[in-house]
Amino acid sequence: MNNTIEPEFHFSDRALKLTSSAIREILKVTEKKEIISFAGGLPSPDGFPVEIMQEAFNKVLAENGRTALQYGTTEGYTPLRQWIVEEMNESGANINIDQVLVVSGSQQAIDLLGKIFINEGDKILVENPSYLGALQSFGLYQPNFVPVSTDDGGLIPEHITEQIAFNARFLYALPNFQNPTGRTLSLERRKTLVKIMGDLNIPIIEDDPYGELRYTGNKQPSLLSLSKENNSTVIRLGTFSKILAPGLRLGYVIAPTPIIRKLVQAKQATDLHTPMLTQMAVYEVIKNGFLKTHLPKIREIYRTQGQCMLKAIKDEFPKDVKWTKPEGGMFLWITLPKHLDSSLLLNKAIKRNIAFVTGKPFFIAPTPEENCTMRLSFATVPEDKIIEGISSLGQLIKENL
Amino acid sequence: MNNTIEPEFHFSDRALKLTSSAIREILKVTEKKEIISFAGGLPSPDGFPVEIMQEAFNKVLAENGRTALQYGTTEGYTPLRQWIVEEMNESGANINIDQVLVVSGSQQAIDLLGKIFINEGDKILVENPSYLGALQSFGLYQPNFVPVSTDDGGLIPEHITEQIAFNARFLYALPNFQNPTGRTLSLERRKTLVKIMGDLNIPIIEDDPYGELRYTGNKQPSLLSLSKENNSTVIRLGTFSKILAPGLRLGYVIAPTPIIRKLVQAKQATDLHTPMLTQMAVYEVIKNGFLKTHLPKIREIYRTQGQCMLKAIKDEFPKDVKWTKPEGGMFLWITLPKHLDSSLLLNKAIKRNIAFVTGKPFFIAPTPEENCTMRLSFATVPEDKIIEGISSLGQLIKENL
Structure with missing residues (x-):
């Protein structure tokens, strides 16, 4: 009692x-x-x-234990960030290392973006339906959620009119095998979306945890790579959760440097940095083409x-x-x-x-x-x-x- | 160009x-x-x-790799939480496992506490001077910082009058070897502080990253352990940063269960959970009295x-x-x-x-x-x-x- x-x-x-x-x-x-x-x-x-990860953790701790266990920079481990730059640029983007921030899983990226963009009552555009974890995370900053309607081809870009989007802080979208629907945006819709959002001057958050898990059909270009052609802003979220292991809590954000700078400051106040040991071990695993x-x-x-x-x-x-x-x-x-x-x-x-x-x-x-x-x-x-x-x-x- | x-x-x-x-x-x-x-x-x-950590990561990945690399519960790894309960209770507290949340370093605890307690303009009490990282982290939630004056003995409890503290959300304090001053609260001040804050019905956040680094003088009881005697609320922040390694980003919060429940929901929206691998490896290191x-x-x-x-x-x-x-x-x-x-x-x-x-x-x-x-x-x-x-x-x- x-x-x-x-x-x-x-x-x-x-x-x-x-x-x-x-x-x-x-x-x-x-x-x-x-x-x-x-x-x-x-x-x-x-x-x-598992075994490859075990070898990598072992090697990093044996060779660079003190660095791996000490505080690190908020931006992330430089060789890992450089690897991300090369991966992205190979698949058609055009970014540099100052546009990359390592985060403790994509979920943290979502939280940090909410933190730096949303004032209470601000409009944000989201696919309807969308990833519940993002809705909860953004919800903590009390935005005004504006639904973008979807059909079997995913979100419908043409529905994002000037009126609907007026003064919105960003659009949050999952273009590949969306959670919860499994839908994927066609090339045509991707191009239209990037064009429309560029004209409206509203950033797109491209959350792509599942993109590498394509097992049939043709790979579509990322919104980030398509954004080169016009003046649109794409903030891309990537993660090692689905291609290596989710328990690592390791992801990254790619964005224009003024946004990365704000995210770095926000991350510093949130958890200082993502563990160096994890970053160094993952880099050890992937650096020679393991993926x-x-x-x-x-x-x-x-x-x-x-x-x-x-x-x-x-x-x-x-x-x-x-x-x-x-x-x-x-x-x-x-x-x-x-x-x-x-x-x-x-x-x-x-x-x-x-x-x-x-x-x-x-x-x-x-x-x-x-x-x-x-x-x-x-x-x-x-x-x-x-x-x-x-x-x-x-x-x-x-x-x- | x-x-x-x-x-x-x-x-x-x-x-x-x-x-x-x-x-x-x-x-x-x-x-x-x-x-x-x-x-x-x-x-x-x-x-x-370093070598002990290396052995521990190796063992956990060899024996429980799939669990260590999979998503985990937001609350944290149960044996580690149980270890924290026993440690705390041995030093005079009286808590159970539902009062413990594992976090990605104390900095995250500070951020989550700001998230669940501070509305824009809310009063919070902080020592003047205080830990810069906490000021920045709380600052993101736009509180009204109210300074509590300090002298060579640390914060002066008697200065926290009903008027100063009226409607404050919490007091944030570092009772041991405070950052930046290195000052420590005497037993007498601790008792007075816990009594005053209990009477005012305002929670104390006891941030204690350095407590185990005492190399001279007598160990003082935690504010948490002193809070048993009256009805005061103490939210205690602990970390493995200074006793094992900071790069692990591993800490914990001890609080009444209604607060832990809110923190768990907030953490879920922030980074889902702290990596199981780190928690399991640290538990492996400390479980048999290594510290x-x-x-x-x-x-x-x-x-x-x-x-x-x-x-x-x-x-x-x-x-x-x-x-x-x-x-x-x-x-x-x-x-x-x-x-x-x-x-x-x-x-x-x-x-x-x-x-x-x-x-x-x-x-x-x-x-x-x-x-x-x-x-x-x-x-x-x-x-x-x-x-x-x-x-x-x-x-x-x-x-x-």
Whole structure:
């Protein structure tokens, strides 16, 4: 028995708006072993190069332990930043090292961008639906979220009119295998988007955690590389979470130097710097072309499981259900017939040991589909379990039609 | 030649206030090898247990690589949190694991506390002078800083009257070997402070990065342990930066669970979690009492260098100069005669290859001494260089009296 009265604490307005995310709550349920979970956003640990990472940490600590364990510069480890410059420029960008800041995962980049750009009430443009972690992170700075509508081809650039975008601080977009929908912007839409945003003089935040996980179709140029041709500003977020391992918490921002300078100051006040040891170890792993042999292996894991899920859905789901056909990444987006509520379906699914994430939390503005959508991840589920889980889910949908 | 016109960016009000800190600028100067720098805030790398860390990272990656490299919970690695609970309770606190959040260095704790407590214009109480990194971090949330005056015994609790403290969100204090002054609160002041703040119902943030670096005098109880006796709220910040290595970026917050819950939500939106690999490796290092043999070694480094600096100052500085006599930590605080401006002295010192940090940036409100104070760190300078540097600095002061 605990009879002590807890004192009341006076939190800031932004803190009062914070709630534990619906997804986080579902993930607690899915920790049970018997659950087949399509809910998670975790990459497959089969793709983690554990032994190579072990060798790299070992080498860095043996050869440069004191540097790796000392405070480092906020900007990041210079050879790693230089590697990022070369990678980007090889794929069509034209940047220099002063445009690169190393961060503690893309999530930190999102937070820092919110910090330096958003005053309370400022307009920001986001795809509807969009990545929940970004909505939460930006939300702490209390912006006015303005939805950009989407279709099967992702966000619709032409919908960003001068009126809608007036005085917006930025557009936040995930052009490749978007979370939650798995959709990808076509080359044409990319060009139009960069042009429109350049004309409006509004920066685009290009968040691209999944771009290297393309397992079919043609690679599209980054918005950053397309921005060279006109005067648009693209702030690109990259990460090692999906190509090496997410637990490293290692990502980067590419932006014009005045923005990087502000981000550096904000990061200094936020966590001083990202650990040198991690940066040096990752550089050790990737410096001699390791990713050229490693990425095809990861893509194969995702391709196999993604294709397996697509086939299972085609075989098992009733005709009136629609789904996206992603060319990479980790997620599929399901649209049920309108009268089916995906949150009610989830309750029933969990009783049959299947979990997924409902679509609603990803929407920042009401849409006709918000209650009948769901996100499925195939990243961490083996093929036999995908087939079993999708079959069971298909059966459940049919029972509730 | 670069003739492109940079676009103008519209930053948030808080970002416009961000400037590169004066200290950061000095640190750039001190990178030159010929400089004897008393300016830095870096711990001595002689105290980093590099080989032990190497073994630990190796073991964790070999035995639990997939877990260490996967996403982890925001709260932190359970065995590490449990270790923190036991450490705290052994030294007189009475906490449980739900009161512990692992963070990416104490700096992140400071940022998260600003995030969840400060609305623009809210009053917060800080020692005058105080740790610059905290002033910058809280400053991003645009509070109204209210100075608490200090003397040679640190902050003066009796000065925190009901009127001064009315509606303040918290008091931020460094009770042990304070940065920048090296001052420590007496047991009596600790008890008075905890009582006063409890009566006023205002939380104390107890930032204690240096507490384990005591090399003389008696250990004082933490404000956290004293808070048991009355109803006061103490939020304690701890770090592995000074007892293992700062580059790990590993710290923790201890607070009542409603505050921890808010901090967890804020951290999730900020960087998801602190790397599991680091947490697991550090736990591996400390779980069997390593610190009991390691801490005396570190204290001896700081004791030797600190005593060396104190003796050199006594021998070389003119009579009208005053200085603190810290019983631990990394810093000494010098007060020159009032007509001597420490920033003019710094310019001259750098020409003689000596660097230090002027006192002014640490003050949040004007005081008679703000222009004639300076902070000296002895943490990373070997004894012969301390003697040489202090002698040269003493000579310079005499020339400018």
